[in-house]
Amino acid sequence: MQKYQTKDNIEHLEGNLQSLIDQLKELRSKNHELQIKIGELEILLQVNSLTSQTLDRDETLEAIKKLFLSKFNLDEYILMLKTDSEKELEIASYYGITLDKGVWVEVDEKNVILHEVFNKGESIYISDLTSDGHYNFLGLIGRKGSLLSLPLVSEKKTIIGILNLHRSEARAFSNDEIEFLQLMTLHAAGVIDKTILFQNTQVLAYTDALTSIFNRRYFDQRYTREILRARRYKRNLSVLMIDIDHFKIYNDTFGHLMGDKVLQKVAQVLETELRRADVICRYGGEEFVVILPEIDLHNAYYVAEKLRNAVITSTFSGDEKMAGKGITISLGVAAFPENGDTEKMVLEKADEALYKAKERGRNQVVVADVKQML
Numbered sequence: 001m002q003k004y005q006t007k008d009n010i011e012h013l014e015g016n017l018q019s020l021i022d023q024l025k026e027l028r029s030k031n032h033e034l035q036i037k038i039g040e041l042e043i044l045l046q047v048n049s050l051t052s053q054t055l056d057r058d059e060t061l062e063a064i065k066k067l068f069l070s071k072f073n074l075d076e077y078i079l080m081l082k083t084d085s086e087k088e089l090e091i092a093s094y095y096g097i098t099l100d101k102g103v104w105v106e107v108d109e110k111n112v113i114l115h116e117v118f119n120k121g122e123s124i125y126i127s128d129l130t131s132d133g134h135y136n137f138l139g140l141i142g143r144k145g146s147l148l149s150l151p152l153v154s155e156k157k158t159i160i161g162i163l164n165l166h167r168s169e170a171r172a173f174s175n176d177e178i179e180f181l182q183l184m185t186l187h188a189a190g191v192i193d194k195t196i197l198f199q200n201t202q203v204l205a206y207t208d209a210l211t212s213i214f215n216r217r218y219f220d221q222r223y224t225r226e227i228l229r230a231r232r233y234k235r236n237l238s239v240l241m242i243d244i245d246h247f248k249i250y251n252d253t254f255g256h257l258m259g260d261k262v263l264q265k266v267a268q269v270l271e272t273e274l275r276r277a278d279v280i281c282r283y284g285g286e287e288f289v290v291i292l293p294e295i296d297l298h299n300a301y302y303v304a305e306k307l308r309n310a311v312i313t314s315t316f317s318g319d320e321k322m323a324g325k326g327i328t329i330s331l332g333v334a335a336f337p338e339n340g341d342t343e344k345m346v347l348e349k350a351d352e353a354l355y356k357a358k359e360r361g362r363n364q365v366v367v368a369d370v371k372q373m374l
Helices: 002-053 057-071 112-120 175-205 216-232 247-254 256-273 297-312 343-359
Strands: 076-082 088-095 104-106 124-126 146-153 159-167 237-244 279-284 287-293 329-336 365-367
Touching: 057 076, 057 088, 057 175, 088 159, 112 124, 112 146, 112 159, 146 175, 159 175, 216 237, 216 279, 216 287, 216 329, 216 343, 237 247, 237 256, 237 297, 237 343, 247 256, 256 279, 256 287, 256 297, 287 297, 297 329, 297 365, 329 343, 343 365
Parallel strands: 329 365
Antiparallel strands: 076 088, 076 159, 088 104, 124 146, 146 159, 237 287, 237 329, 279 287
């Protein structure tokens, strides 16, 4: 009888031990799942915290890209944002592929994936691009591997862009990973949308309502930064002060509405002739100011002449009745460090040069301390 009790006890103990082992396995499994969830929450927290770190669009996009690349094994990453056009997306951030940032891509039937994601607002996962050859992505045919294309949906349920993630191996994204990437993209879209909204608000605050170029307030801030940058990196920077000749006469002759149109047209002409790196602002009244980063005094003169000639060759309503038979501009040119080592000194030199241009008969370019150009 004792033997049977001992055997029963052993079997009972074995049963308890197995139960404990099963519970331990279950706890380990749950702990593993919990660790994964904690990791995912930490990633989402990092995404959401980006809004407090910066409200600059490009900096935000760069931070989001680095986060995705650090947390996921990706061969290619392409983030595209909606433009003013309903049929085009801007390539705003990318990795692992030769593309030009800022290029606009047309969302049409030729780009099947982008077209479907953008119009339906749903993710598309192609586990094997080779077998799904009918899909065309950014005009690149014959791609291999797997592609996950995710819509960037704002809190207002509007699509603001598309995020494309590519791996060179087929079937490289698991269902759990796709589900989390969808959630992460949703949070990223919220951050991007807030950043864009903030920047649009800033643009309105720094934009001249009449000419749609930057205003004096923006110039004051940007000019200070550009001078500091030029000083720190020992680079050139030039400033153009511009005045529309005989603008008061035009206003008095044709009225303020026609005068406003002249201001708008001149601003448009000047902006068209400048580089993307240049900054044009309405300084006040009929005066404009241009910042030319990394342009020395000598080359700034030729930029100024190009602007002067562009205005001369443009047509303005009623300008044939103006003094000199047309709208013209006078320009004063100064540069850092040739004309001064402070923002105030350079700006004063440009203003003095502009005054000399008007004093000498207008419709001309005068360079501050012209001897330094020799």
